[in-house]
Amino acid sequence: MKLYDHKLAPNTRRVRVFLAEKGIEVPMQPVDLKEREQQGNAFVAMNPFATVPVLELDDGSHLCESVAICRYFEALHPDPPLMGTDPADIATVEMWQRRVEMNGMMAAGDAFRNSSPAFEGRAVAGLTQYPQIAELAERGRARVTRFYEMLDDVLADREFIAGDRYTIADITGLITVDFGGWSKITPDPSLKNVHTWYERVSSRPSADA
Amino acid sequence: MKLYDHKLAPNTRRVRVFLAEKGIEVPMQPVDLKEREQQGNAFVAMNPFATVPVLELDDGSHLCESVAICRYFEALHPDPPLMGTDPADIATVEMWQRRVEMNGMMAAGDAFRNSSPAFEGRAVAGLTQYPQIAELAERGRARVTRFYEMLDDVLADREFIAGDRYTIADITGLITVDFGGWSKITPDPSLKNVHTWYERVSSRPSADA
Numbered sequence: 001m002k003l004y005d006h007k008l009a010p011n012t013r014r015v016r017v018f019l020a021e022k023g024i025e026v027p028m029q030p031v032d033l034k035e036r037e038q039q040g041n042a043f044v045a046m047n048p049f050a051t052v053p054v055l056e057l058d059d060g061s062h063l064c065e066s067v068a069i070c071r072y073f074e075a076l077h078p079d080p081p082l083m084g085t086d087p088a089d090i091a092t093v094e095m096w097q098r099r100v101e102m103n104g105m106m107a108a109g110d111a112f113r114n115s116s117p118a119f120e121g122r123a124v125a126g127l128t129q130y131p132q133i134a135e136l137a138e139r140g141r142a143r144v145t146r147f148y149e150m151l152d153d154v155l156a157d158r159e160f161i162a163g164d165r166y167t168i169a170d171i172t173g174l175i176t177v178d179f180g181g182w183s184k185i186t187p188d189p190s191l192k193n194v195h196t197w198y199e200r201v202s203s204r205p206s207a208d209a
Numbered sequence: 210m211k212l213y214d215h216k217l218a219p220n221t222r223r224v225r226v227f228l229a230e231k232g233i234e235v236p237m238q239p240v241d242l243k244e245r246e247q248q249g250n251a252f253v254a255m256n257p258f259a260t261v262p263v264l265e266l267d268d269g270s271h272l273c274e275s276v277a278i279c280r281y282f283e284a285l286h287p288d289p290p291l292m293g294t295d296p297a298d299i300a301t302v303e304m305w306q307r308r309v310e311m312n313g314m315m316a317a318g319d320a321f322r323n324s325s326p327a328f329e330g331r332a333v334a335g336l337t338q339y340p341q342i343a344e345l346a347e348r349g350r351a352r353v354t355r356f357y358e359m360l361d362d363v364l365a366d367r368e369f370i371a372g373d374r375y376t377i378a379d380i381t382g383l384i385t386v387d388f389g390g391w392s393k394i395t396p397d398p399s400l401k402n403v404h405t406w407y408e409r410v411s412s413r414p415s416a417d418a
Contacts (some may be wrong), residue, residue: 048359049308057297068303075296087284088266094277099258103335124348126312128355133344139333146337150257 003069004028004054009033010105011066012180013209018070020206022077026055028062039127050127067097070168071129071177082168089163096162096169103147104176110140111183137183144180148187148194155193159200166201174201212234213255213263218242219314219388220275221262222418226380227279229415231286235264248336260335276306276337279377298372300305305371305378312356312384319349320392346392353389357396357403364402368409375410383410 005012005028019026031037031052038050046062047054055063055072063069081099082136084090111121114137123132151173154161161169177187177198187194201207214221214237229234240246240261247259255271256263264272266282283292292306293299310369322332323346332341360382363370370378386396386407396403410416 026325038401048362063297063300063304065304065307066376068300068307072300075299087281088270088272089279090284091281094280095272095274098274098277105260124352128352129349130351131344133342133348135340135342136345139339139342143333143337144340153257155387207380 001058002029002056004029004031004043004052004056006031006033009052010109011051011177013175014066014168014171015053015055015069016209017174017206018082018168019073020072020209021080021082021166021171021204024073024077029056044127048156049125049200051125063197067101067168082166082171084162084167093162093167093169096167098171100147100151100161100169100172100176103150104144105172107140107143107147107178108176108180108183108185111137111185112140112179113146114140115183141183141185144176145188147176148191151197152187152191152193160197166204170197170201174198175209177202210266211238211265212351213238213240213252213261215242215261215264216239218261219318219384220260223275223377223380224262224264224278225418226383226415227291228282229418230289230291230375230380230413231282233282233286238265253336257336258334260334276310276377291375291380293371293376302371302376302378305376306381308317309356309370309378309381309385310362313353313360314381314388314394316349316352316356317385317389317392317394320346320353320394321349321388323349324392350394352391353385353394354397356385357400360406361396361400361402364406369406375413379406383407383416386411 003015003026038052044050045208048062049064051064053066053069055069057063063072071083084093112118116136117174119133122129124130158164160166161173180186212224212235246252246372253259256273260273262275262278264278266272272281272364280292293302313398322328323343329341331338333339367373369375370382
């Protein structure tokens with residue numbers, strides 16, 4: 001087994017933090033995104049969508065999509081649970097993971113990919129080239145800012161995003177804040193609950209993964 | 210238990226088709242999206258993100274996000290499995306469900322919400338108003354069109370999107386094609402595998418749910 005990884009990419013970090021929380025070690029194979037290795041024939045044969053991370057299993061098959069890779073490890077190594085325990089809890093964690101992803105992380109991605117000079121002409125991950133849309137970068141910034149306000153309300157009465165236990169929703173949240181920082185989108189200082197939570201999750205050893 | 214539903218919304222249909230495939234009946238409570246009932250105080254108290262569907266459980270708690278609701282029912286009623294069986298299969302189904310959702314259904318949403326006159330000034334679901342972005346509607350159209358080409362390759366050697374069994378990835382795919390149709394985005398006639406697959410999944414009784 002090995003994980004095709006890139007040290008800076010937000011989606012690869014999701015898997016690395018998840019593995020660190022589980023105490024699982026997986027050999028890493030770096031992918032040189034700067035040289036567009038993920039668009040080369042060898043990589044595209046593993047993942048036609050040309051994105052990292054990719055998990056290569058011992059039978060030679062490949063799993064892609066960070067959350068799907070996390071769920072694979074959750075099913076193999078249920079402890080500590082990061083994706084819920086009973087049916088209602090599993091669904092609650094997925095609800096929060098998706099809310100954070102759609103409203104936070106993906107909006108931060110809209111902001112970054114549609115404004116960074118490094119991504120000019122390739123505003124969407126994958127093989128097809130799409131021009132940047134400045135208005136979408138602005139919308140992304142506004143959506144992340146609004147998301148932090150909603151998150152602050154959620155965190156008023158709990159330690160972690162999905163409840164009283166650290167889950168994959170916190171991983172996606174941590175990475176949203178750090179990824180948003182690339183575009184200088186940061187939670188307003190008035191959002192005390194978000195700042196306290198961020199301190200809590202970013203001080204865990206897994207955050208360095 | 211009851212499901213806050215809207216007959217036309219793509220995300221509510223995902224849950225209805227899923228339930229129909231499982232043979233589960235849940236009482237439905239229609240939400241009047243035309244009258245913005247989902248933005249009213251009573252609804253927002255259940256779901257601060259102001260989206261349908263919402264599943265109300267017997268203890269009065271609420272589950273939101275269509276895929277999270279589906280996973281709740283999958284955990285309670287594993288047969289027939291629609292989200293995988295063993296760890297690799299569960300991850301493979303989630304990989305495909307996410308690929309179809311991100312590259313197909315969400316791109317179809319970008320096309321529709323950013324161009325339909327009915328959604329002028331509210332291009333993103335939720336309480337916050339965002340103006341439409343015409344370039345994003347165009348990008349959405351292009352991405353769905355490209356996604357169908359990739360899907361045609363995938364379906365060259367299998368009956369269903371995630372393998373030889375119908376799964377939630379097919380539900381998201383079916384709804385992508387129908388939702389894309391609202392913006393007149395349809396798979397090119399040359400994509401025979403997509404058309405054969407669409408015929409297969411849309412002729413199942415669950416497609417009428």
